[in-house]
Amino acid sequence: MLQATGGSIKKEKYTNCARAHFDVCTISSHVFRVKSPSSGRVCYNETINVLVPTERITVYMPDVTIKKIAELAGVSRGTVDKVLNGRPGVKTETKEKIFKIVEAVNYRPNIIGRALVSKEPTKLGIVLTPEYNPFVEEMLKGIKQAENEFSMFNLSISVQMLSTLEPAEQIGILNMFKSSGVHGIAVFPIDNKQVTTLVNSFVNEGIAIITVNSLVEGINHLCFVGQNHKKGGTTAAGLFAKLIPDGGDLGIIVSSYNLSCHKDRLNGFRERISRKDSRLKIIEVQENQDRVERAFEITLDYCNRYPDLAGIYITSGGVTGCAEALKIAKKDAKVKLICHDVTPNVKELLADGVLEFAIDQSPQIQGYQLVKVLFEYLVKRQRPDPWIEIPIAICTEDVL
Numbered sequence: 001m002l003q004a005t006g007g008s009i010k011k012e013k014y015t016n017c018a019r020a021h022f023d024v025c026t027i028s029s030h031v032f033r034v035k036s037p038s039s040g041r042v043c044y045n046e047t048i049n050v051l052v053p054t055e056r057i058t059v060y061m062p063d064v065t066i067k068k069i070a071e072l073a074g075v076s077r078g079t080v081d082k083v084l085n086g087r088p089g090v091k092t093e094t095k096e097k098i099f100k101i102v103e104a105v106n107y108r109p110n111i112i113g114r115a116l117v118s119k120e121p122t123k124l125g126i127v128l129t130p131e132y133n134p135f136v137e138e139m140l141k142g143i144k145q146a147e148n149e150f151s152m153f154n155l156s157i158s159v160q161m162l163s164t165l166e167p168a169e170q171i172g173i174l175n176m177f178k179s180s181g182v183h184g185i186a187v188f189p190i191d192n193k194q195v196t197t198l199v200n201s202f203v204n205e206g207i208a209i210i211t212v213n214s215l216v217e218g219i220n221h222l223c224f225v226g227q228n229h230k231k232g233g234t235t236a237a238g239l240f241a242k243l244i245p246d247g248g249d250l251g252i253i254v255s256s257y258n259l260s261c262h263k264d265r266l267n268g269f270r271e272r273i274s275r276k277d278s279r280l281k282i283i284e285v286q287e288n289q290d291r292v293e294r295a296f297e298i299t300l301d302y303c304n305r306y307p308d309l310a311g312i313y314i315t316s317g318g319v320t321g322c323a324e325a326l327k328i329a330k331k332d333a334k335v336k337l338i339c340h341d342v343t344p345n346v347k348e349l350l351a352d353g354v355l356e357f358a359i360d361q362s363p364q365i366q367g368y369q370l371v372k373v374l375f376e377y378l379v380k381r382q383r384p385d386p387w388i389e390i391p392i393a394i395c396t397e398d399v400l
Contacts, residue, residue: 064105072101121156124374125177127170127187129259131161133290133317134343135363142367150375157371158182165256165289167192174198183378184208186225186370189216191260208377210384212370213361214261222377223384225369227361229261232392233268233315236338239357239394240280240311241272243336247279248310251302255290255316265315265340283309288318296321303329311336320345323354342395350397360393 066084070077075094082090083098090098101107126143128136140159147157158180160173167190175198177185185202189195189211196218203209203220211219213226240250252269254262266285273280283306288294295318302309303325312335314322319339326332332354339346342360349355369388376382 064107069098069101069105069107072105073098121154122184122375122378123156123180123182124158124371124378125180125182125185126157126159126370127173127177127185128159128161129165129188129255130163130290132292134345135317135341136161138341138343138363139367142364142369143371144367145364146368146371146375150371153375153379155371155375165190165258167195167258170195171198174202178202178207182207184210184374186210186212186374188212189214189219189260190258191216191263192258208374210370210373212366214259215264216260223373223386223388225366225373225388225390226261227390227392229264230268230271232340232359232361233265233270234272235268235359235392235394236265236313236340236357237269237272237277237280239338240313240336241277243356244280244310247277247281249281249283249306249308250311250313251283251299251306251309252285253288253295253298253312253314253316253318253322254285256287262315269313280311288314288316288321290317292318292321294318294321296325299325300329303331303335309335311338314339317341319349319355323349323352326354342393346395347400350395350400353397356396358395360395361390362393366390 066080070080209221211221286298299322338357340359342358346358373384
């Protein structure tokens with residue numbers, strides 16, 4: 001019988017590779033001696049090394065380059081580049097060979113590195129509604145923040161704002177962006193058949209399109225960044241029901257029927273009232289094109305023509321005009337006012353008590369997301385969710 005009469009351990013590291021995972025082992029050296037039963041002398045002596053696993057690690061192998069793939073395939077780097085980017089001019093059998101090598105070596109392009117050293121900028125175009133709306137001013141802050149954050153990746157961002165809410169002007173800006181060779185466009189779309197057709201033609205030509213704030217049916221966008229505006233309108237109606245429990249006349253001001261976000265808010269508001277609050281009555285709806293002076297005129301007109309006016313709901317920009325008109329008519333204490341978007345002017349009105357509630361949709365976040373989504377899609381090749389929904393927030397003077 002063999003007896004182990006002694007042993008020593010010396011530690012060395014061996015690796016047993018399985019893909020990129022390694023078992024780290026320790027050599028345990030055991031010396032076996034066999035003694036003669038009669039003489040007691042050692043007649044057999046052997047050292048046996050045993051591998052004892054001690055831990056498991058993952059080792060990240062160096063990135064495989066296009067140059068390495070070209071060497072393995074026996075072709076030029078230019079040929080590999082053509083195949084990986086889907087360009088013509090390469091034989092079918094060569095393509096198949098390159099694809100097999102790419103799969104075998106688990107090739108992943110270094111897209112971030114490519115963007116950092118690229119001499120050609122990634123061009124983005126952004127189309128917004130008129131800048132006299134404070135909501136757009138807040139969006140611009142978010143766009144600027146994202147532009148600064150991603151500046152090292154050679155992004156070229158052009159922002160154009162409408163001067164009106166007419167389709168012809170937006171079509172002209174979109175065509176200008178296409179002529180300049182933009183890779184992606186973020187647009188606050190006007191709800192118009194010609195605009196929809198043009199935008200979809202850009203999509204078919206490979207331009208990445210995302211829409212913001214107004215969800216227009218029929219546009220084949222990459223994604224939509226914005227709020228559920230029908231819920232926003234429903235929320236406003238629910239707030240009026242609590243503010244005016246005995247019911248009353250309500251005047252409404254929308255920006256434009258050319259913008260689906262305002263139509264959606266109005267529809268949500270009407271549906272909530274017809275379903276639950278029959279004592280609240282919508283007396284009239286007028287457009288103000290987001291203009292303060294027009295909101296002032298409409299509010300004063302409502303006050304003069306409707307002596308029982310109990311509330312004004314403005315879905316658009318221009319709420320400071322409403323507040324000023326209510327003060328002049330001496331109805332700022334009686335008529336309840338609700339708006340959308342928490343801008344600096346809105347915060348002042350909430351603090352003064354002229355404005356009861358503001359329904360926020362985080363314009364700075366929306367502006368930031370426009371650039372971020374296009375950057376991640378065009379540079380990092382990450383497809384966004386179909387709808388990046390901005391949550392509804394109800395603001396009062398108490399949360400300022």
